[in-house]
Amino acid sequence: MTFSINTNPTAMAALRTLSATQSSLSHTQRQVETGLKVAEPKDNPASFTIAQSMHADIASLGAVEEGLTFGQATVSVANAGALQVSNILIDINEKVTQAFNGGLDVTVLQKEVDALLEQITSFATTSTFNGVNLLDGTGADLDVLTGLGGVTQTIPVQDLTLATLGLATLDLTDPAAALTSVDAAETLIGSVITTLGTAANKLDSQADFTQLLTDKLKEGLGILVDANLAEASAQLQALQTKEQLGIQSLSIANSRPQSILKLFQ
Secondary structure, eight states: OOOOSSOOHHHHHHHHHHHHHHHHHHHHHHHHHHSBSOOSGGGOHHHHHHHHHHHHHHHHHHHHHHHHHHHHHHHHHHHHHHHHHHHHHHHHHHHHHHTTOTTSOHHHHHHHHHHHHHHHHHHHHHOEETTEESSBSOSOOEEEEEETTTEEEEEOOOBOSHHHHTOSSOOTTSHHHHHHHHHHHHHHHHHHHHHHHHHHHHHHHHHHHHHHHHHHHHHHHHHHHBOOHHHHHHHHHHHHHHHHHHHHHHHHHHHGGGGGGGGGO
């Protein structure tokens, strides 16, 4: 058997094996620590690139969810205000109908109706969420972000001012004309409630879909980059044992050239 103190193939082979084991051990340990099998580009360039794109979509969907939440809240406030106006119109209709009775004091009824009309104005001007009012007819239509790529849903602004409702001058001394005006106002408020209610339903459906899409993207991302911790933990123990054996093997290989010293004894 030939020995050399300059070249030790056995030690070199043991060192290569130990280095490979330690590299695998480092990779597996990182999986256990991070919970990811693809944590950086070198782990799997293709999967990492796809994962980054999915991360971007999930972040963008977060912005969409914020937009939908704002839109839902704004429309909800407008719906509440429109409903109150509708209820007041029912009360006004009752007062106007009472005005047909000759024995009642129309002046008293007029004061009650005027007070109710003031409430309509109050509801129309104060149904505001974060500075957006969909009932006073003065603002622009509301564009709500509903999807990736800047997809929006437009909520048309409504006008529930007394002038638009045709109730700016409601004179109970002519109950027939007053009743005609109130009926027209009730038709208008019915259209407003339908428009806002439909918009609210669409926003709710889109919010549910956006949440579902976000969950599915996260699920897919997990399949792509998450590590199997049970498998990684078992592999970690195996590699740790293999590393210890590799160190012992390298130690034995390094000690073999020392046997040459026996030839000089």
